[in-house]
Amino acid sequence: MDVDTRLLRYFLAVAQEGALTRAAERLHVSQPALTKQIRQLENLLGVRLFVRSRTGMALTEAGRTLADRAPALLAAWEQALRETRETASRAARVLRVGFLASAANEATQRIIAAFSLRRPGWRVDMRQAAWTDPTAGLADGEVDVALVRLPFPGQDALRVRVLFTEPRWVALPEGHPLATRDQIRFDELWDEPFVAAPAETGAWRDYWLATGERRGRAPRIGAVTDQPDDWLNAIANGYGVALAPESAARFYARPGIVYRPVTGVSPSQVAVAWTPSAQNNPVVQDFVHCCLENTPPPHDQPA
Amino acid sequence: MDVDTRLLRYFLAVAQEGALTRAAERLHVSQPALTKQIRQLENLLGVRLFVRSRTGMALTEAGRTLADRAPALLAAWEQALRETRETASRAARVLRVGFLASAANEATQRIIAAFSLRRPGWRVDMRQAAWTDPTAGLADGEVDVALVRLPFPGQDALRVRVLFTEPRWVALPEGHPLATRDQIRFDELWDEPFVAAPAETGAWRDYWLATGERRGRAPRIGAVTDQPDDWLNAIANGYGVALAPESAARFYARPGIVYRPVTGVSPSQVAVAWTPSAQNNPVVQDFVHCCLENTPPPHDQPA
DNA sequence: TGCGTGTATAACCTTCTGGCATGGATGTGG
DNA sequence: CCACATCCATGCCAGAAGGTTATACACGCA
Numbered sequence: 001m002d003v004d005t006r007l008l009r010y011f012l013a014v015a016q017e018g019a020l021t022r023a024a025e026r027l028h029v030s031q032p033a034l035t036k037q038i039r040q041l042e043n044l045l046g047v048r049l050f051v052r053s054r055t056g057m058a059l060t061e062a063g064r065t066l067a068d069r070a071p072a073l074l075a076a077w078e079q080a081l082r083e084t085r086e087t088a089s090r091a092a093r094v095l096r097v098g099f100l101a102s103a104a105n106e107a108t109q110r111i112i113a114a115f116s117l118r119r120p121g122w123r124v125d126m127r128q129a130a131w132t133d134p135t136a137g138l139a140d141g142e143v144d145v146a147l148v149r150l151p152f153p154g155q156d157a158l159r160v161r162v163l164f165t166e167p168r169w170v171a172l173p174e175g176h177p178l179a180t181r182d183q184i185r186f187d188e189l190w191d192e193p194f195v196a197a198p199a200e201t202g203a204w205r206d207y208w209l210a211t212g213e214r215r216g217r218a219p220r221i222g223a224v225t226d227q228p229d230d231w232l233n234a235i236a237n238g239y240g241v242a243l244a245p246e247s248a249a250r251f252y253a254r255p256g257i258v259y260r261p262v263t264g265v266s267p268s269q270v271a272v273a274w275t276p277s278a279q280n281n282p283v284v285q286d287f288v289h290c291c292l293e294n295t296p297p298p299h300d301q302p303a
Numbered sequence: 304m305d306v307d308t309r310l311l312r313y314f315l316a317v318a319q320e321g322a323l324t325r326a327a328e329r330l331h332v333s334q335p336a337l338t339k340q341i342r343q344l345e346n347l348l349g350v351r352l353f354v355r356s357r358t359g360m361a362l363t364e365a366g367r368t369l370a371d372r373a374p375a376l377l378a379a380w381e382q383a384l385r386e387t388r389e390t391a392s393r394a395a396r397v398l399r400v401g402f403l404a405s406a407a408n409e410a411t412q413r414i415i416a417a418f419s420l421r422r423p424g425w426r427v428d429m430r431q432a433a434w435t436d437p438t439a440g441l442a443d444g445e446v447d448v449a450l451v452r453l454p455f456p457g458q459d460a461l462r463v464r465v466l467f468t469e470p471r472w473v474a475l476p477e478g479h480p481l482a483t484r485d486q487i488r489f490d491e492l493w494d495e496p497f498v499a500a501p502a503e504t505g506a507w508r509d510y511w512l513a514t515g516e517r518r519g520r521a522p523r524i525g526a527v528t529d530q531p532d533d534w535l536n537a538i539a540n541g542y543g544v545a546l547a548p549e550s551a552a553r554f555y556a557r558p559g560i561v562y563r564p565v566t567g568v569s570p571s572q573v574a575v576a577w578t579p580s581a582q583n584n585p586v587v588q589d590f591v592h593c594c595l596e597n598t599p600p601p602h603d604q605p606a
Numbered sequence: 607t608g609c610g611t612g613t614a615t616a617a618c619c620t621t622c623t624g625g626c627a628t629g630g631a632t633g634t635g636g
Numbered sequence: 637c638c639a640c641a642t643c644c645a646t647g648c649c650a651g652a653a654g655g656t657t658a659t660a661c662a663c664g665c666a
Contacts, residue, residue, distance in 0.1 A: 062391035069383040088365035
């Protein structure tokens with residue numbers, strides 16, 4: 001009786017959403033594909049998991065039983081996966097470092113150099129993560145340690161140390177009325193369309209839309225992108241504006257886009273993060289120390 | 304990162320056998336198929352799990368890590384599967400009963416009738432198991448309770464009550480020199496070719512070859528079968544002889560085959576078995592009581 | 607040199623999965 | 637009362653994946 005973790009993920013999504021249509025959306029597959037997969041899972045087990053109705057899909061008792069156990073199964077698999085990868089990188093003397101585009105920026109060079117001095121036999125494998133994964137691969141076990149920006153979903157399950165903070169600016173298309181101003185109040189941007197991160201990034205998306213600083217007004221979404229390049233294009237083409245760390249003005253300068261300081265939004269925090277299981281990995285800890293020693297002050301307190 | 308339990312099973316088989324060729328045999332797939340699957344698993348994880356050599360496949364450190372965790376993952380899945388199916392059958396008021404061909408024989412009718420009286424609202428779903436599964440579906444969660452013969456592999460993980468015992472006889476082709484004898488000593492059969500169960504049935508196969516009563520002499524295998532019909536044909540066609548419970552003489556009588564009593568082999572035990580998790584399932588316990596009350600004596604002690 | 611024991615590759619077939627378009631059932635609002 | 641929105645199910649097609657057989661390649665050994 002062989003099952004794919006994919007089937008379990010699909011099943012859980014339907015169980016949680018209570019409807020094929022919404023679950024399909026969340027999973028980025030078409031609704032007919034989900035219909036077929038769920039039916040196949042039921043056939044495989046020989047058990048009806050849902051009762052169908054016009055209002056959606058409701059779990060049967062048996063479905064409830066499976067839905068209760070599936071999350072632990074998936075988590076156990078993820079855990080085994082992480083540990084396997086960690087063993088591999090340790091055996092090969094490779095430290096896998098994930099980073100978000102424009103996370104630590106110029107500090108990165110210094111950190112790597114310092115780490116190379118401290119661990120001469122080790123190689124550093126830098127991996128840039130897509131924006132859809134604000135943990136930069138840490139959640140999947142793709143990397144041992146990551147340079148990230150706070151806050152992000154799942155942050156509580158990881159160990160985090162803040163390295164420094166940086167003001168958030170706004171990126172505007174060149175011809176925008178506000179583009180000539182030296183400084184902009186955030187409330188002036190409330191009604192602007194924003195270029196946003198995909199919905200599945202949750203708290204991350206909200207943070208860069210600054211929903212907390214809008215006094216309850218919903219943001220307008222002009223476009224959704226998940227890569228730096230798409231993001232820049234969307235802004236340059238006038239689909240919307242976007243908040244970005246100050247350093248983006250240097251690292252993502254491009255004709256057609258201007259960056260301006262914004263008041264009234266909290267600064268962005270750059271941090272180094274690792275998994276609890278790497279707490280006792282001396283190489284990871286060495287890297288963390290190199291981060292702390294090669295970035296400007298406010299990195300005393302854990303976040 | 305989606306994985307199939309099949310991939311984990313394949314991986315474990317190769318890890319345990321230390322060679323693709325032998326593992327492929329055990330898994331009943333071709334060696335090239337296994338080669339591809341293992342490579343795919345490695346690509347999926349981005350980790351080398353084995354070092355290849357002419358002498359076989361040796362686990363890497365990372366492979367060792369995964370091999371240590373995989374059995375628990377598979378067991379957890381099997382457990383969830385069993386519980387889900389059990390919930391389903393309980394909700395539908397169906398008791399799924401597995402049985403081996405010729406397990407309880409004539410007693411079966413009485414047991415079912417008694418159970419129907421005790422649990423009027425319930426339906427009994429009888430499922431005959433293939434000989435390749437001496438647990439009659441209990442191990443996979445296909446059934447809630449099973450009528451089996453002892454001993455079988457995995458018996459210790461289940462709850463078992465012996466119902467009665469039955470002498471083992473021998474089934475011979477009609478023209479066989481011993482076919483005219485009233486009674487046969489087992490040592491007279493030591494050099495006969497036997498019709499055996501498939502190798503993967505382990506202790507079950509050994510029991511019906513009576514390897515324990517051969518004083519260390521290896522049995523001769525004349526044919527391997529996994530269905531009653533094949534088994535009867537193999538014997539009738541003279542590929543070998545086979546031990547069988549006395550009742551087979553009634554239930555599997557057929558021209559070309561004679562059954563004769565054998566001395567020097569222990570009797571076969573017929574038992575009812577259930578999983579530890581069904582220990583508190585009152586319906587299963589009712590069925591067990593019906594078994595005990597509708598079979599001849601020696602069912603006082605748990606086996 | 608030929609054989610046995612390993613793994614890898616090639617060519618081919620079948621099954622599975624996903625996407626799109628569409629159908630059927632059932633409420634809901636103008 | 638009809639048009640529309642919201643569900644899930646079905647049919648059809650393309651591409652990917654798993655399986656099989658035949659064969660290649662590497663090596664130790666008689």
